Amino acid sequence: MQKFSFHTHSVFSDGKNTVFEMVEQATRLGFEKIGVSDHLSVHKNIIHAPSYQETKKISHQSFDEVVDICNKHAEDIRKAEKIYGIKTYVGYEVDYFTYNGWEEEFKDFLKKIDYDYLITGNHFLMSQNGEDIFDIWRFSNYSERVSENIKVYIKRHFETLQKAVRSKLFLFLAHMDYVQKIKDYRQEDYQQEIDSVVAALKETNTASEISTKGIRKFGHFFPSESILEKLIKNDVALIISDDAHSINELGSYFDDAEQELLLLKCNKRLVV
Numbered sequence: 001m002q003k004f005s006f007h008t009h010s011v012f013s014d015g016k017n018t019v020f021e022m023v024e025q026a027t028r029l030g031f032e033k034i035g036v037s038d039h040l041s042v043h044k045n046i047i048h049a050p051s052y053q054e055t056k057k058i059s060h061q062s063f064d065e066v067v068d069i070c071n072k073h074a075e076d077i078r079k080a081e082k083i084y085g086i087k088t089y090v091g092y093e094v095d096y097f098t099y100n101g102w103e104e105e106f107k108d109f110l111k112k113i114d115y116d117y118l119i120t121g122n123h124f125l126m127s128q129n130g131e132d133i134f135d136i137w138r139f140s141n142y143s144e145r146v147s148e149n150i151k152v153y154i155k156r157h158f159e160t161l162q163k164a165v166r167s168k169l170f171l172f173l174a175h176m177d178y179v180q181k182i183k184d185y186r187q188e189d190y191q192q193e194i195d196s197v198v199a200a201l202k203e204t205n206t207a208s209e210i211s212t213k214g215i216r217k218f219g220h221f222f223p224s225e226s227i228l229e230k231l232i233k234n235d236v237a238l239i240i241s242d243d244a245h246s247i248n249e250l251g252s253y254f255d256d257a258e259q260e261l262l263l264l265k266c267n268k269r270l271v272v
């Protein structure tokens with residue numbers, strides 16, 4: 001039974017509880033350790049993303065503006081570890097962007113902050129050059145604003161996931177089929193793209209999550225069972241995530257996830 005979560009959020013991004021409350025709850029649940037992985041979404045044009053007004057708090061235009069707040073956040077997490085006495089890690093759920101220069105700036109930024117690990121969770125569709133971004137979260141509200149066929153954007157989204165994985169910066173890939181939030185998305189239309197992401201995970205020895213957030217929101221795990229089967233067949237390591245945005249969500253449905261992995265005969269788990 002997995003007794004830790006490495007995909008959790010605090011008030012630093014869009015979570016409801018402080019890092020102290022999250023770590024305290026982890027000890028209550030008998031967790032061995034916890035990683036706090038708040039959102040890190042830095043894009044030079046993020047203020048033009050359609051849902052910017054709603055996601056302002058977690059959207060940043062440059063890495064320079066987040067160095068200090070990230071280091072202060074890491075300090076809090078280190079403090080929480082001392083107070084509650086369980087191993088605690090500083091992580092980030094990073095939106096990987098593809099415009100020229102982004103990756104270099106990101107790597108530069110990493111040298112300036114205190115952190116332990118990164119996961120990649122991509123929440124945007126983007127234009128060919130990566131300069132214009134559209135939040136998947138509320139896509140149905142403004143779908144007429146994108147200029148190309150939606151399928152082109154979704155295919156590109158899977159390519160972005162692949163690039164993120166191939167950068168080898170990330171411990172695991174979060175919610176691989178996040179695009180299912182888009183109305184009319186049909187997995188059958190993107191088998192080739194999904195297979196390429198799976199191949200990238202396999203080749204780079206990067207893990208994927210099985211997230212119980214799907215159970216809470218859609219009644220099934222993220223990613224879908226057929227993707228989980230592909231991952232397992234390709235020997236990609238899996239980690240159970242709750243994507244907890246509050247103390248109540250921490251460790252939720254982990255028993256069911258264990259059951260699912262047993263059923264799917266998964267025998268490669270991410271060791272952290």
Ligand SMILES: [Zn+2]
Pocket residue numbers: 093121122123174175
């Ligand atoms: Zn996410």
Ligand SMILES: [Zn+2]
Pocket residue numbers: 007008009093121174243
């Ligand atoms: Zn998350």
